[in-house]
Amino acid sequence: MKITLIAGSNRKDATSTKLLHYIRSLMQTEGIGVTLIDLYETPLPFYSADETSSHPHVKHLLEAVSQADGLVLATPEYHGSISGVLKNALDYVSGSIVGGKPVLSVSSAGGAVGVSSLTQLQAIVRNLHGINSPEWISIGSSQRFFDEDGAPLDEPTRVRVTQALNQFIRLTTALKASAV
């Protein structure tokens, strides 16, 4: 199984990206192949429908999404929505490479929860004909602290992340098996 994770923050020490790194480590422990695209480290030019971009970061993004059996998308909660850099990345992506694939959406918010961005992210996934995983993951406020190994300090948060991730892995496994 191959999973592509997209970190949708434009900030060096982003907590949404730290959460994605933690999710990646859990999947690697399960022997799952993962590719993580950090939009801070590999920024994309602004999408334009007028031209096909030959930028290497765009090429890498599209290949990683195409080859994946499932996706994990992470966003900071910005003004009740997703980040501009994640929306820009998703504008490059079409239903032809996302359609039928499970997608787990995760967010980090300054407030208690960041479900407004998650609701909007799931709407974008729906419009890309992806399959939204039944659970999403929101961390907010003091749940955004991580230990030196990269795990959330808050134990209930670690439990929630594991449960949502297991559900996503089960869904991806079932869909991959049924496609063969």
Ligand SMILES: Cc1cc2nc3c(=O)[nH]c(=O)nc-3n(C[C@H](O)[C@H](O)[C@H](O)COP(=O)(O)O)c2cc1C
């Ligand atoms: C432009 C901007 C808008 C924000 N809007 C919200 C918001 O609507 N709700 C909220 O709870 N936090 C909001 N925040 C706080 C961020 O969600 C919070 O700092 C979050 O942890 C950022 O994620 P990151 O650590 O991955 O960058 C906002 C922060 C910025 C910079």
